[in-house]
Amino acid sequence: MSFLTGVGYFFIGGCIAHMLPRFPFLLMSRTKGFNTRFPSHPEAIPLSPYLTQRVLHMRMFYWMGLIVVFLPLILGLVSVRWGNAAFGFGLWIASGWYLLNRLQSLIGGQTPPWTKEMALELQILANLAEESGGCCNWASPYWQVAGIVCVNCNTKLSNMPRPDLGRKRSERRPLGFFRLLVSDGYPMLTMPEEEE
Numbered sequence: 611m612s613f614l615t616g617v618g619y620f621f622i623g624g625c626i627a628h629m630l631p632r633f634p635f636l637l638m639s640r641t642k643g644f645n646t647r648f649p650s651h652p653e654a655i656p657l658s659p660y661l662t663q664r665v666l667h668m669r670m671f672y673w674m675g676l677i678v679v680f681l682p683l684i685l686g687l688v689s690v691r692w693g694n695a696a697f698g699f700g701l702w703i704a705s706g707w708y709l710l711n712r713l714q715s716l717i718g719g720q721t722p723p724w725t726k727e728m729a730l731e732l733q734i735l736a737n738l739a740e741e742s743g744g745c746c747n748w749a750s751p752y753w754q755v756a757g758i759v760c761v762n763c764n765t766k767l768s769n770m771p772r773p774d775l776g777r778k779r780s781e782r783r784p785l786g787f788f789r790l791l792v793s794d795g796y797p798m799l800t801m802p803e804e805e806e
């Protein structure tokens with residue numbers, strides 16, 4: 611095996627192991643039938659129990675990756691031992707990196723893009739609007755890219771930026787897929803506070 615083929619195999623292994631554990635979040639909710647309760651992709655989403663549930667589902671898909679990642683991890687070990695070592699090493703590096711990355715959020719690193727607290731805040735705001743104890747009499751809170759806003763009176767109810775919510779993306783297929791891979795589900799904007 612020449613050096614260049616080795617690098618190629620390493621790269622392919624790395625790509626496969628990078629994508630496999632992300633498949634639950636990349637694919638599981640993108641079909642049309644899954645999203646009839648929501649407006650289509652870049653539009654704001656009204657707060658509702660469906661939205662709260664969606665955030666919890668995305669959270670589940672996110673953590674599901676921790677189980678799926680053992681596939682490339684084991685395949686990598688097998689491949690290093692008995693198969694193509696460069697390919698196996700690529701698998702191993704990428705899945706090992708993924709594991710470390712996920713585990714660091716348990717010891718106080720960056721929080722996942724979807725959390726239970728996020729779902730709770732959404733439901734509390736939805737309830738407030740329902741009970742007319744919110745910002746105005748006809749409160750209808752929507753989750754926009756940069757936060758939650760009541761479209762009736764324009765009050766900003768929350769600064770929580772909107773992560774990917776599993777809807778089919780409006781960009782063309784390879785581009786939408788690529789953006790998801792790069793953003794990993796996190797909101798695609800830098801907050802004004804962080805820019806300074």
Ligand SMILES: [Zn+2]
Pocket residue numbers: 744745746747748749750760761762763764765
């Ligand atoms: Zn309002």
